[in-house]
Amino acid sequence: MDRPSASHTPAVPTTTPEALARRQAARKQLVKKxxxxxxxxxxxxxxxxxxxxLFRAWGRGMRVCVIQFLKHQNGNWGEVRAAKKLGIEWLRMGDGFTWTSPDLDETVAKARHAWQQAQERIASGNYDLIVLDEFTYPLAYGWIPTDEVIAWLREYKPPMLHLIITGRYAPPALVEFADxxxxxxxxxxxxxxxxxAQPGIEF
Amino acid sequence: MDRPSASHTPAVPTTTPEALARRQAARKQLVKKxxxxxxxxxxxxxxxxxxxxLFRAWGRGMRVCVIQFLKHQNGNWGEVRAAKKLGIEWLRMGDGFTWTSPDLDETVAKARHAWQQAQERIASGNYDLIVLDEFTYPLAYGWIPTDEVIAWLREYKPPMLHLIITGRYAPPALVEFADxxxxxxxxxxxxxxxxxAQPGIEF
Structure with a gap:
């Protein structure tokens, strides 16, 4: 059988020769980061x-942790149940924030406290992967200054620690900083x- | 403290009044699907x-399964190790296909065999969630006809079974069919x- 024909091959270009060369060079590197x-x-x-x-890293025996910036500590979603079964450290530091929350001061204070908790864990050297779930919102809404977060990470994040940051409206400076x-x-x-919304799929 | 000000609130519109009304109506429905x-x-x-x-659904005690259409059975990635630890059924049905594979006939035959295995499990009623990983490629490249797959799913997929299909180049008919x-x-x-590529992050 022939290679996939042009009529089957999607027209979207997936790479450029320059990007391909960089990727091939990257694959040969021994540097881990x-x-x-x-x-x-x-x-x-x-x-x-x-x-x-996280599931993949846990499968490799890596030391993982999740910090959720907005989710309420009483939430018992599927992922929290899974983490409990597996003994994965899983902090829900928020107050169940929504845009109709009556007390935004409380939401902001909790987000800042969550960042302190995150900083302790990031700097500790005790983790291989930390997920900062919905961390973009405190940044995007100015509750925690993005430039201070990036400056702090440049200084204190251990070189081998992986960080995953999720959420809408990632600030441009964070996009610039990320790999x-x-x-x-x-x-x-x-x-x-x-x-x-369906249990097990959406929550 | 005030609500996030206009200068902090991202300008991207996240919804329309019509979409919001549909979503609010959806939240009130008792229908599961x-x-x-x-x-x-x-x-x-x-x-x-x-x-x-999958992690979330497994946390809720749902019956889950993964069928990988291109990954080779000898691969021992982080996710495969995690699935073994958790006793999750995880089929790697491919031959490690890449665009430079010497034998595309074998790749195609394996993908078709994987679809048979998927059909058996989908129709069995024994699962709540099945992941068809990289299933878009056999469809996009015409190895398995998309219209036949959709017609078969309309007939035989149990109404409560969730399916997740991954991969580049999802055919338009599949996008139309999906929720x-x-x-x-x-x-x-x-x-x-x-x-x-970093172990635990990329594989």
Whole structure:
């Protein structure tokens, strides 16, 4: 059988010769590095992609931890149940914030406290991967200054520690700082067809 | 403290009044439904977002399974190790296909065999969530006809079964058929900066 024909091969170019050469050079390198990954955009999959990497890293015996900046500590979603079964450290530091929350001061104070908790863990050297879930919101809304966070990470993040930051509206300076950034772009969503959120899929 | 000011609130509109009304109506519905989710696009996070949902569903005690259409059975990535530890059924049905594979006939035959295995499991009623990882490629390259797959799913997929299909180049008919579709759009990738793939993060 022939290679996929031009009529089957999607027209979207996936790379350029220059990018391919850089990637081939990268594959040959022996240098390892802790990456900063950002999953942003308005679509689904930002947080679940972080959990999927966590699952993969946990499979390799890596020391992992999740800090959720907005989720309430009483939430008992599927991922929290899974983490409990596996003994994965999983901090829910928020107050269940939504845009209709009555007390935004409390939300802001909790987000800042969560960042302190994150800083302790990041600087400790006790982890290989830390997920900062929905951390973009305190940055995007100015509750925690993005430039201070980046300056702090440049100074204190252990070189081999991987960080995954999720949430909409990733600030441009964070995108610039990160190694890998993906925008989860919504194409269509079941909600818009009148289908409710499904346990195990959405939460 | 005030609500986030206009200068902090990102300008991107996240919804329309009509979409919001549909979503609010959807939240009130009691109807449950097995969803078909598609994670496509050229960026990172298509497969890991599927694994994250798997992690969440497994946390809820749901019956889950992964069928990988291109990955070789001898691969021992982090996610395979995690699945073994958790007793999650995880089929790697491919031959480690790449675009430079010497024998495409073998790749095609294995993909078709994987679809048979998927059909048996989908129709069995024994699962709550099945991930069809990299299933878009056999469809996009015409090895398995997309219209036949969709017609078969309409007939035989149990109404409550959730399916997640991942991979680039999701065919338009599949996008039309699916309930929720996300395009993982690359913004930047560490490879392009000369950083090699990292165990636990990329595989």
């Amino acid at each position: 802790g990456l900063v990954l950002v999953n942003t955009g308005l679509g689904k999959g930002k947080t679940t992609a972080a959990f999927g990497v 890998t950034v993906t925008d989860m772009t919504p194409v269509k969503h079941a909600f818009d067809a009148g289908i409710r | 097995g969803l078909v989710l598609v994670n496509t696009g050229l960026g990172k996070g298509k497969t890991t977002a599927a694994f994250g949902v 929720t579709v996300t395009d993982m759009t690359p913004v930047k990738h560490a490879f392009d900066a000369g950083i090699r």
